[in-house]
């Protein structure tokens with residue numbers, strides 16, 4: 452069966468995937484159960500986000516944890532629009548030609564952080580390969596606006612790779628986010644089919660460069676499993692991240708947003724996730740979150756505290 456897109460309606464979110472054959476959607480195992488959205492606090496969080504003109508990756512990426520996170524007034528903000536210039540095979544964010552940057556966005560995001568009362572905020576973005584600096588300056592503007600409005604809130608940036616944008620990474624690191632996160636997403640053998648616009652070793656180098664620029668900055672990276680990778684490839688990826696001195700690794704189960712996206716190849720069991728966690732700790736990560744529903748920004752505030760504690764314990 453092939454799902455047809457109705458051209459008379461809104462433009463397709465994923466025009467590049469429209470003509471792909473439909474993939475089978477595997478039935479989720481029992482261990483993937485999430486809190487249903489819709490509580491009173493969930494609706495209040497949604498309203499605050501809407502009223503402040505904010506885009507969240509929680510909604511755009513169809514995150515399975517949205518019920519739990521919004522119910523705790525947690526959200527991860529996605530800046531620079533809702534349209535991405537890349538077309539990764541796993542991602543639910545719309546692909547196409549993005550709109551110009553919204554100059555009010557830094558202020559709106561800072562207001563949203565204040566209204567939600569966030570102690571720790573995760574700011575991510577779409578890829579903006581169309582901008583000369585990949586959006587680095589805009590990241591800096593958002594960090595500065597949050598610092599001004601909410602000086603006690605710690606800031607975690609989850610950035611794109613700024614591929615071929617000279618000086619972009621340096622600008623963002625100079626803004627001194629508390630955590631610098633850049634996701635590898637998957638093992639190198641999957642890059643051509645899953646994230647063809649990105650380069651695995653460029654991303655490793657980017658994370659290494661952050662530590663060179665600021666050795667005290669916490670660095671973090673995440674992958675999805677269930678995309679056809681082998682266990683040995685995941686272990687090699689851990690070594691690659693450790694060679695770049697990355698502090699924190701997140702590993703979660705990939706869930707396909709639609710039949711047109713890359714199919715789930717397998718569901719990794721909770722025991723296998725636990726084994727990845729044990730191995731990753733043995734390789735020297737300060738913190739590891741590895742479970743079916745782990746997402747890059749899930750429990751990010753609590754994890755930031757754990758990171759700080761883990762560093763202190765190591766130093767002492």
Ligand code: SF4
Pocket residue numbers: 508509510514515516517518520521525526527746747748749750
């Ligand atoms: S895990 Fe992250 S992206 Fe998902 S709902 Fe929570 S804050 Fe949003």
